[in-house]
Amino acid sequence: MPGRVAMRRVAVWQGWRMSALLPSTSVLIFFILLWVAFQLAPRLVSWQGYSLQSVLAWGLPNVAAENADEQHHFVNMALLGLTGIDPQYLPGILERGLPVAMAAGETAEVSSAPAFGTGVEHPLNAASTSNQPADLSQQPAFVAIYHTHNAETYIPYQGQAKVEGQNGGVSLAGNEMAHVLEQAGIRTVHDLTIHDYPDFPTSYIKSAPTASRLAQQNPKLQALLDVHRDAGLPVKETVRVGNEDSARIMIVVGNDNRLPYPHWQWQENYAFAQKVAHRLQEQYPGVLKQVMLKDGRYNQNVLTHAILVEVGSDKNTLNEALVAARCFATVLAEVIRE
Numbered sequence: 135m136p137g138r139v140a141m142r143r144v145a146v147w148q149g150w151r152m153s154a155l156l157p158s159t160s161v162l163i164f165f166i167l168l169w170v171a172f173q174l175a176p177r178l179v180s181w182q183g184y185s186l187q188s189v190l191a192w193g194l195p196n197v198a199a200e201n202a203d204e205q206h207h208f209v210n211m212a213l214l215g216l217t218g219i220d221p222q223y224l225p226g227i228l229e230r231g232l233p234v235a236m237a238a239g240e241t242a243e244v245s246s247a248p249a250f251g252t253g254v255e256h257p258l259n260a261a262s263t264s265n266q267p268a269d270l271s272q273q274p275a276f277v278a279i280y281h282t283h284n285a286e287t288y289i290p291y292q293g294q295a296k297v298e299g300q301n302g303g304v305s306l307a308g309n310e311m312a313h314v315l316e317q318a319g320i321r322t323v324h325d326l327t328i329h330d331y332p333d334f335p336t337s338y339i340k341s342a343p344t345a346s347r348l349a350q351q352n353p354k355l356q357a358l359l360d361v362h363r364d365a366g367l368p369v370k371e372t373v374r375v376g377n378e379d380s381a382r383i384m385i386v387v388g389n390d391n392r393l394p395y396p397h398w399q400w401q402e403n404y405a406f407a408q409k410v411a412h413r414l415q416e417q418y419p420g421v422l423k424q425v426m427l428k429d430g431r432y433n434q435n436v437l438t439h440a441i442l443v444e445v446g447s448d449k450n451t452l453n454e455a456l457v458a459a460r461c462f463a464t465v466l467a468e469v470i471r472e
Contacts, residue, residue, distance in 0.1 A: 270316060270321050275352040276356045279311060279323070279324045281326070281341075282330065282362070283337055284304070284327075284328050285299070286448070287448070288363065288451060288455055291451060298330075301328070303363070303452055305324075306452065310459040314463035314467065315463050315467050341360070341433055342436075345440070356439055356470050357439050358439065359440075359442075363455065364384060367449060369449065371450075380421055380458045381446025381447070381450040383421055383444065383458050383462055384422075384426060384444040385424075385425045385441055386442040387404045387432075387441055388400060388429070388432040388434050389429060391429040392429045392431075397435045403441055406439045408425055421462075445458050445462070
């Protein structure tokens, strides 16, 4: 009997040691949830947990995220694979948690009328549809156009580089592209949602839901264009196309050099940009300025064949920008039809 009692005491002692060393499942879950809370709470509650650098890094080029830790990156990628949510990417978190807020805003169809003001709805009018195939409205959209920096315009046209809170001259360049594409029988959606007002630095964060919505609502898309214009050039750049002066076009493609913000299909976007650029240079020599790779996603991670197109600079006239837009849309239509 004493031996059995001793054995029981030893067994109890060993079991106690094991239970002390091995935390229960509930404790493990508690610590996992605690870690997730520390990761997500600052993003969901307030912007105050971020430096300006990290906020801008979601979309703006040449702004690197601070202190990218390899261990955190590994854990973040694991969570991304398990849940489909990137814990380092606030728009993705909000989109999962606040779908109504992220999907707010209507898709505006293309209009050939000047698109100024803060309204979103600009329906097709007779001038832009008169020569289109009768059944074009029944076809799926193959191209979608939007503007992260809506206020960008052309100084000779409006006397300033930006018209804050409005759709500036770049929206007219987008309209011209859409008009040419639709004349070629390619249905195009032109979204005029304002993204850069009142907080310009977060424009790319605010345009991310628009890019995602356009991709989701138009599953046949073959090109997603974010149309801008360049700035900061000492003089305007033009090239002669027929009897008109044309602005020059730069295509920007984001890569995946800015971790932990992965961009899986940037090579496909780059190949698509090069194909369009080659055709543009072939048919309208000099209109293409360059295809530029930059660090950052530019919201081009939502769809393959998503590119950023800069139509001239703020020093170009509106007509020069429209000529360039027509050249670009003409070759884009050819590439899409192939």
